Amino acid sequence: MFDIKPFPTFSWSFSRYKTLASCARKYGYDYYFAHNGWLHHDVEPFHQYVYRLKKLQSMPLLFGQIVHHLIEQTLNEYMQTGTTATQAELVQRARGQLNTAYIDSTRYMEQWRYKPNRFHMMQEIYYDGQLDAALVQTYRERLPIVVTHFLQSETFQYITAKRGSLRIGEPEQFRSMKIDDIQVFVVMDFHYYDELAEQWVIIDWKTGGESDDDRQQLALYAYYIQQKYRVPLEKIAVYNEYLLTGKRKKYQFTATDMDNMLYTFRHSVLEMKKFQADILVNEPVDVEDFPQTVEEWHCRSCNFKELCRR
Known part of the structure; x- marks a missing residue:
């Protein structure tokens, strides 16, 4: 039976970080x-x-x-x-x-x-x-x-040409990992392992324009693949496919990118914890204590x- 809890379980995701920001x-x-x-x-x-x-x-x-x-x-x-x-x-x-x-x-x-x-x-x-x-x-x-x-x-052209040599991951699935003992959710649009190129490939489809947040979001995805499959970052290729313009952008992440992403995560967690009245059960403070944006x-x-x- 589904366990009904009075308060949600504390977790972290990139969308949660962006919402608080x-x-x-x-x-x-x-x-x-x-x-x-x-x-x-x-x-x-x-x-x-x-x-x-x-x-x-x-x-x-x-x-x-x-x-x-x-x-x-x-x-x-x-x-x-x-x-x-x-x-x-x-x-x-x-x-x-x-x-x-x-x-x-x-x-x-x-x-x-x-x-x-x-x-x-x-x-x-x-x-x-x-x-x-x-x-x-x-x-x-x-x-x-x-x-x-x-x-x-x-x-898509590469997938149709190399179908037999690709191990496709399930798209749009909720995946999670632990960072500093906190559940972190990762939802990748599409990823696969290319046996011929011997690398993991992550694809993020965008129906809007480019955003300053794109790089850090994709860095989180690369970190997930790196940790789950124990592969070096140079074996992970990451792409944004901007469908409105037809533009494709490639990212090759470094250890510095991972450090920056982890800094953002840890700083964000500290900000989130300011709104917990009880950290053990994740009870929030009163709604009035969540300030409204001035923008x-x-x-x-x-x-x-x-x-x-x-």
């Missing part, structure tokens, strides 16, 4: 006050409310999730059958999923309120009542572009802005 109040909502909000009984309505807001999906987030899922399906199908759907078929699949999210958001709001993990709710529709026409047009135009760039990417541009795209306004 952007806004401590959002961090509190995401990682503490939404806890147990999926339950229908024996839970305060406040936690259910926060959990519902956490499940909102903005158009950029939803688009990225759908494209990543589409890539995962395409790679699995190719490895199992040796065949690939056409660009038009993949675009149609993605449009179907976007349409489903729109229908859920406009017709099934009450069902979403009761089961927010079963139905989609688009953030823009929840807050504004509709999707901006320009936003819809932007992502309608982006979809065939990112699908085409995926099919034409060096990564209000973060608030415009935040799922929890309704709570902060109140």
Whole structure:
């Protein structure tokens, strides 16, 4: 039976680190006050409310999730059958999923309120009542572009050419390791071992632009592979595939990169522990003790802005 705990287990991930860096109040909502909000009984309505807001999906987030899922399906199908759907078929699949999210958001709001993990709710529709026409047009135009760039990417072309010599890791799986006795979660888009080149390859698909955080996020992935398989860093190649532009960027990490990543991890953990009222059970301080960001541009795209306004 699933063990219901009053407080979440403390862990670390790159997304958790980024959330705290952007806004401590959002961090509190995401990682503490939404806890147990999926339950229908024996839970305060406040936690259910926060959990519902956490499940909102903005158009950029939803688009990225759908494209990543589409890539995962395409790679699995190719490895199992040796065949690939056409660009038009993949675009149609993605449009179907976007349409489903729109229908859920406009017709099934009450069902979403009761089961927010079963139905989609688009953030823009929840807050504004509709999707901006320009936003819809932007992502309608982006979809065939990112699908085409995926099919034409060096990564996909190499996989289809070297299928028999690659050991493919399960994509998009939650993996974890211990650093300083803290559970660290790592979710890699795609990785494989190339027997001909005798190296591990990590791929991160991006549906948006480049970010200053990309290097440290990928350094964490390289550290995971290094620790799990006991291989030197020079045997690990890491790539960003930017699907909007078709650009590919390679990273070759050094021991200095690992030291920098571990420094970021340890400094972040210290910041996170400031918000624990009881470190043994990971009980948080009061919600008011999670300060709101002073950079209000973060608030415009935040799922929890309704709570902060109140």
